[in-house]
Amino acid sequence: MASFTLAPFSKGPESFSQEYAASLDAQDPLRELRKEFIIPTHDDTRTKRIADSSTVQTLSGQTKSRTGDECTYLCGNSLGLQPRRTRDYVERYLNTWAIKGVNGHWQKLEDGDYRPWVDMEEDLKPQMSKIVGAQESEIAVMETLTANLHLLMASFYRPTEERYKIIIEGKAFPSDHYAVQSQLHLHNLHHSEALVELNPPEPNSSLLPTSYILSVIDAHASSTALLLLPGIQYYSGQLFDIPTITAYAQERGITVGWDLAHAVGNVPLQLHDWNVDFAAWCNYKYMNGGPGVIGGLFVHERHGNVASPTEGSNEVSEKGLGFRPRLSGWWGSEKSARFRMGSQFVPLPGAAGFRLSNQSVLDCTAVLASLSVYGQTTMQDLRAKSLHLTAYLEHLLFDDVPGEKSEDRPYSLITPTVPEERGAQLSLLLKPGMLDFVQAELESQGVIVDERRPDVIRVAPAPLYNNYTDAWKFTKIFKESCKKVLEAQNGQNGH
Ligand SMILES: Cc1ncc(COP(=O)(O)O)c(C=O)c1O
Incomplete structure (x- = not known):
């Protein structure tokens, strides 16, 4: 290497x-890595x-x-750009589908070191988790960025009478604005009362100094439920001090999430060690997975516990669930239960328990191809x-x-x-x-x-x-x- x-x-x-x-x-x-791409x-x-x-x-x-x-x-x-090897990976996917039909989900083929489709995410996780600095169990390759932000906020933004505000940047990517505002509206809150916007304090600058961000956190500390920021700001290119901001807000009782669209595959991340509560990203920018391809999310291990409903060890288990409430789908449920068609949802531990649908294998294939390029460095x-x-x-x-x-x-x-x-x-x-x-x-x-x-x-x-x-x-x-x-x-x- x-x-x-x-x-x-x-x-x-x-x-x-x-x-x-x-x-x-x-x-x-x-320099050799350039040859991996079609320019x-x-x-x-x-x-x-x-x-x-x-x-x-x-x-x-x-x-x-x-x-x-x-x-x-x-x-x-x-x-x-498109990695050269994506074509081969996608062809393999097409060939598998062509010759195996539904059995491609379960049947391991002898030529190639890949898992069958149902387990394919396991092939993606080792490299993906290194890129974001997470344990494999803390990430899921699923859905798309805005959808994942919604899913995560549905679980992590739980406003109370005292704590209900969300802090974002005034120049957040529009989709993040829409997502956050709609979350507030779904909780019967109006953005004029519950949305706090960070705007550059210097008139001729697009930047948000860390000291300024921390001062806004202080000003709204007791009433804020969630801080959602980008790892790298899409417009200015500013890289935020994720560990400092995360720790500071969490010490004041605020949950912290990160939109990593412009940070993933661009700068080293240590989401687990930085104790980030949750994060989401797309895989089509620096990750080279292709336009609109499946995204990813991170849920810190402390939020992914699944206890038996009676154990009550989880922070939200007073409701008797044994796991953090979330918007659920069958692909987040215990594998053994998946095809039993029962109606009781028991999530997989970790980020996998946040999945909804079976993932697009075509998308995962393209991301896998790209990750294998990352595997060379x-x-x-x-x-x-x-x-x-x-x-x-x-x-x-x-x-x-x-x-x-x-x-x-x-x-x-x-x-x-x-x-x-x-x-x-x-x-x-x-x-x-x-x-x-x-x-x-x-x-x-x-x-x-x-x-x-x-x-x-x-x-x-x-x-x-x-x-x-x-x-x-x-x-x-x-x-x-x-x-x-x-x-x-x-x-x-x-x-
Ligand atoms: C910072 C940021 N957030 C959110 C999005 C929306 O991503 P998606 O269309 O995958 O939901 C983008 C898209 O470029 C982005 O740059």
């Missing part, structure tokens, strides 16, 4: 050249017909070989590369070339400048009126990044497949685009 050690990059004039970026690529101990060609990004793509023709075994330059894909924070090594690569991108974007006139930049960084306070993503705030032109220009030159209106582009070098040349190419084309738009604007203004 390669481990990541790379000397700090130079900040001298040579560091701004393509050759220098290529030399960093050549030294990158994780679309520039032509692929423009074609209007799948059949015309040389990539697809090559992958499907036709004679044409892959042609054209690879595009510069820096959008893994939105949708990760560690989150620590990926993080080490990510810190280095993102810092290099920041250097190219924001440092002046030594000896040259300093640049007048029409963009600024809204992501923290402290590397430990961010993940892979840098969010660039453009001057008003530039975004459409810059984005069109980037696309026309084969650069794929994500835009957030009115003025932000998010650039995410994913350490599994992005390289230093990607950072270099992006910066070159981005700077040229900015220059062009400014010239056009100045022309219009008669300058």
